[in-house]
Amino acid sequence: MPTESQKRILVLTYYWPPAGGPGVQRILKFIKYLHQYGWDVHVLTVRQGEYPAIDHSLERDIPQGVQVYKTPSFEPYRLYKWLFHRRKGGIDTFELSKAPRSFIQRLFYWIRMNLFIPDARIGWYPWAVWHGLRIIRAVRPDVILSTSPPHSVQLIAKRLAQQSNIPWVADFRDPWTDAFWEEKLTRLKPIQRLIKRWERGIVLRADHLTTISRGIMKKLDIPPQKGTVIPNGYDEDDFIHCKKHRQVQNPRFTIRYIGYLASSQVPTNLLKALRQLPQTMRGETVVEFYGRRDPSLYEMVGALQVEDCVQYFPYISHEEAVIKMCRADMLLLTIPRGHPEVLTGKLFEYLASNNFILCLCDPDAEVRGIIDRCQAGVCRSYEEPLDEILQRQYRRWKEGLRHTPDTGAIAQYSRRRLTEKLIDILKACSSRR
Numbered sequence: 001m002p003t004e005s006q007k008r009i010l011v012l013t014y015y016w017p018p019a020g021g022p023g024v025q026r027i028l029k030f031i032k033y034l035h036q037y038g039w040d041v042h043v044l045t046v047r048q049g050e051y052p053a054i055d056h057s058l059e060r061d062i063p064q065g066v067q068v069y070k071t072p073s074f075e076p077y078r079l080y081k082w083l084f085h086r087r088k089g090g091i092d093t094f095e096l097s098k099a100p101r102s103f104i105q106r107l108f109y110w111i112r113m114n115l116f117i118p119d120a121r122i123g124w125y126p127w128a129v130w131h132g133l134r135i136i137r138a139v140r141p142d143v144i145l146s147t148s149p150p151h152s153v154q155l156i157a158k159r160l161a162q163q164s165n166i167p168w169v170a171d172f173r174d175p176w177t178d179a180f181w182e183e184k185l186t187r188l189k190p191i192q193r194l195i196k197r198w199e200r201g202i203v204l205r206a207d208h209l210t211t212i213s214r215g216i217m218k219k220l221d222i223p224p225q226k227g228t229v230i231p232n233g234y235d236e237d238d239f240i241h242c243k244k245h246r247q248v249q250n251p252r253f254t255i256r257y258i259g260y261l262a263s264s265q266v267p268t269n270l271l272k273a274l275r276q277l278p279q280t281m282r283g284e285t286v287v288e289f290y291g292r293r294d295p296s297l298y299e300m301v302g303a304l305q306v307e308d309c310v311q312y313f314p315y316i317s318h319e320e321a322v323i324k325m326c327r328a329d330m331l332l333l334t335i336p337r338g339h340p341e342v343l344t345g346k347l348f349e350y351l352a353s354n355n356f357i358l359c360l361c362d363p364d365a366e367v368r369g370i371i372d373r374c375q376a377g378v379c380r381s382y383e384e385p386l387d388e389i390l391q392r393q394y395r396r397w398k399e400g401l402r403h404t405p406d407t408g409a410i411a412q413y414s415r416r417r418l419t420e421k422l423i424d425i426l427k428a429c430s431s432r433r
Contacts, residue, residue: 010141016045020055022345033419035063074123121150142430167429170206215341232345234352245326256328261293265334335361356403
């Protein structure tokens with residue numbers, strides 16, 4: 001039983017193990033270290049969500065003693081999977097970034113964008129509010145923490161905070177009304193105005209807001225005194241064997257990309273650089289893509305005739321992903337074009353691997369400052385040639401040389417340190433009660 005001095009927190013999250021992918025890792029690691037710092041953590045989540053992937057290895061990070069409450073929900077994506085014969089596998093977070101091709105797809109997307117608002121997880125709202133109020137009456141939390149997307153979670157948290165008068169911290173992993181995966185689809189003007197009003201209501205009502213980047217803070221128009229940037233990070237416990245993995249010599253110069261790849265992230269200039277490699281060098285170079293990717297990647301690889309240098313792999317568990325990062329000779333990071341605010345979670349795990357990072361991004365992308373400060377690699381635009389970088393790193397691989405970043409700079413992004421920053425915010429909010 002928690003002591004009277006122990007702080008209690010109610011966490012609202014849609015993504016929770018066995019959900020895989022980056023959406024679950026931020027909140028899961030926060031909870032891991034909140035528990036270690038003595039917080040009494042209660043988690044409200046969905047019973048059977050529609051997740052982009054399943055990763056049972058993440059369940060090991062759930063601390064014993066954390067109380068998890070799971071409720072029913074209405075999931076329209078199940079109808080989508082049935083209509084398009086997607087009986088197996090999950091729906092990617094960025095599924096909407098793909099241009100709809102058939103009439104039925106266009107109709108479904110229109111319904112999704114204009115009827116299921118603010119997102120397709122709104123079907124969780126009634127169950128989450130009802131159960132959330134019961135949990136609040138039973139455990140009397142000192143503070144509520146909600147994380148999104150899906151941004152329906154923020155509407156649930158707002159309702160709970162209003163009815164209970166409990167301090168509330170809203171965490172945003174991505175933008176809301178300017179999300180890059182919704183660019184190819186449009187909403188009716190009244191719906192756009194409604195969602196923008198909801199978004200503004202969250203900013204005004206929450207006691208404090210956290211985001212992963214300055215760009216998202218700006219997009220949400222959060223006042224400086226009310227918002228804090230807490231970037232994604234890496235868990236030191238996940239990388240304790242990384243040094244051993246880095247000693248493995250790959251038979252080919254191996255460049256790896258791990259995670260979903262949208263059409264706005266296809267590394268055309270890297271593929272062109274592969275085509276320009278001398279034949280001997282080309283035969284010893286491979287780019288591996290792990291996870292789902294937009295079909296335009298296959299089309300570009302075929303058009304440039306570099307199939308011999310590219311390999312595709314399905315989604316792998318987070319545990320396996322860490323090993324692949326550590327054993328790579330170079331890591332590829334791609335930030336969606338036109339969205340400099342994106343600081344994807346894998347950036348920080350790439351940093352923790354200590355491997356050389358090639359990042360493709362816009363000139364004003366926030367990621368550039370982080371990679372430069374950590375001396376972790378190079379950033380280039382999607383238009384710049386990469387031949388010299390590719391050949392230089394290939395030669396270092398042939399000579400058995402390993403990259404050496406600034407590990408002191410990287411250490412500031414450990415999950416433990418970032419959770420300490422969050423705890424300061426939670427304590428400050430709960431003390432106002």
